[in-house]
Amino acid sequence: MRTLFRGGTVVTAEGARQEDLLVDGERIAAIGQRLPDDGAAVVDAPGLLLLPGGIDVHTHLDMPLGDTASADDFTSGHLAAAFGGTTSHLDFAIQPKGASLREALDLWHARAAGRATIDYGFHMTIADPTPAVLDEIALLPDWGVTTVKVLMAYKGRLQVDDATLFAIARRTASAGILLMAHCENGDAIDILVREAVAAGCRSPRCHALTRPAELEGEATGRAIALAAVAGAPLYVVHVTCDLALQQVRAARARGLRVWAETCPQYFFFTADDLDRPGFEGAKFVCSPPFRTARDQEALWEGVRDGSLDVVATDHCSFNFATQKTLGRDDFSKIPSGVPAIEDRLMVLHHAGVDGGRISLGRFVELTATNPARLFGIYPRKGSLTVGADADIVLFDPQAERTLSARTHHMRVDYNLFEGMTVRGAPVAVWVRGRQIVDGDRFLGQSGSGRFLHRARFAP
Ligand SMILES: [Zn+2]
Incomplete structure (x- = not known):
């Protein structure tokens, strides 16, 4: 053909x-x-x-969370991605407590099998770093997985401490694996959240208040330092604020192998959106949270000057009516995550290219070419070139298109950009x-x- x-x-x-x-x-x-x-x-x-088909390197389809799971699975997620111009994505296989990395990977393969309509790969999120699991890291590339993610937040659930992060970084460095880090100081956040809940701060806004930008900036600097000493290349996921971006810039100026991602939603929303009336603010709860207008400008500057390499979504959809409401009386119980897999190219093109902030070439670089290069699928993917x-x-x-839950293909009952x-x-x-x-x-x-x-x- x-x-x-x-x-x-x-x-x-x-x-x-x-x-x-x-x-x-x-x-x-x-x-x-x-x-x-x-x-x-x-x-x-x-x-x-x-x-070139969009490559979204940060998604959570069919992701288990407590008694629930993210709303889009590999069927609806791929359908929505396709309509949005995304033809490849990388999802996070999350190691269940007690499971081996191989078992975790098999679980995620089963989620995608028979459903996929676009191409897909997996990162490995390490959540239970036993000595046997650390030894298993070296095997991941043989299974086609060349990225490992650690989280410095979500204490008691997914958070790794500095010793663990450092040990994992040494393993990824020697295995030819790119280390990815969710950078927020989970220890301090844990205290702030418990204090806020006890003091009666229960609304969605309190989610942002308990995760200040300082704690993202601090953790970003710490991840960079630990990875540098371990000799590990590092990819910082979802940078949201100027403080974190400054850490990335400073690291690069020192010649460190650090790359960074942001997500389209961080250009459009601020912590004020968590104050929308009638619990609507829960629709905007994600981690790290939305920041300030000044941070939005810093992110645009980051994509312009090259200190941000990738725009991926962190798509993790939860229905407003049946899932976000789990936190109606306590913000800390609101499932954290937003839907964006379908809208990424459109909103970034609109505000970025049509808005005169970035060139078409840069748009393609951020959404396809850099993701392919950093994640081991270039030049097969990520560029329109012969072969x-x-x-x-x-x-x-x-x-012209008006984004809306009435017309989108994501299996979730609201659209973050409704009416835009x-x-x-x-x-x-x-x-x-x-x-x-x-x-x-x-x-x-x-x-x-x-x-x-x-x-x-x-x-
Ligand atoms: Zn994520």
């Missing part, structure tokens, strides 16, 4: 050029001026952009040469998404 995209604008991290693009089978076969169709199916694309997988998004930069009208939206999507989205129609077939066996860390 051959497909010729004719007359569109091909966008890569280097920039945008009007060129034809030929797909043969699963791969991109040629890019150039006036390519002959030679019997290929022709897609006329004048006025449209050809983007790469034909993961292609046909994107109309003029199309964006300019620029995907109109058709291909994964490895097979079309999966055509306007409003979904053409993906369950089980057609493939596991991404990723290469060792070598950016």
Whole structure:
């Protein structure tokens, strides 16, 4: 099966050029001026952009949490991702207490098996770091997993202490694994949360009050220092504030191997959104929390000057009516997380590219090329180049779309960006040469998404 995209604008991290693009089978076969169709199916694309399929390296589909689980599974999550122009994602396999890493990975493979319609891989979140588990880290690359995440928050549940973080960092460094860290000081947060609840601070706003930016900045600096001494390259997930960003910048200025991510929602919301009336603020509860307008500007500066490398979603959806309400009387019981997997490209294009803050090339770099490079799937994924997988998004930069729970494909009862009208939206999507989205129609077939066996860390 051959497909010729004719007359569109091909966008890569280097920039945008009007060129034809030929797909043969699963791969991109040629890019150039006036390519002959030679019997290929022709897609006329004048006025449209050809983007490399989006890569969302931070998702939590079908994630267990206490007695509940995140609302989107691999079926609805992939459907929504596809409509949003994302064709690959990396989800976090979270080690259950007492389980081996291999068992954890098998659990997540089972969640995706038979359901996947886009390509997917896994990071390993270590939650029970026994000596046997530390020994198992070296085996992860053989299983296609070349990232390990540690959390410095969620005390008593997922949090690792400094000794453990340091021990894990030494193991990831020698195994060719990129260490990822959730940077917040969980010890201090634990005290602040207990004090707030006891003092009667129970509303969603208290979630932000008990997780101050100082504690993200501090933990970011600490993770950087521990990783540096261990010789481990480090990727800081979901940077939300200027204080954390300053740590990343300073580390890079010292020549340390540190990369950083933020999420689209942190550009749009502040802690004030947690004060929305009628418990609506619970829809905006995520960790780290939304910050200030000044932090939003700092994040834009970070994506412009290159100190932020990736925009991923941390998609972790919980229904407002049945799940967020678990914390109606106590903010600390609100499931933490927001839905964004479908809206990432649209809102970032709208505010970033259409808003004049970043170039199209930078947009592609943040949403596809850098994720592919850092996470061991480049050049197969992440760029429109000859030989790469034909993961292609046909994107109309003029199309207007109003984001809403009434029309989105995520299996969650609210949209974070409800009512926001964006300019620029995907109109058709291909994964490895097979079309999966055509306007409003979904053409993906369950089980057609493939596991991404990723290469060792070598950016
Ligand atoms: Zn996350």
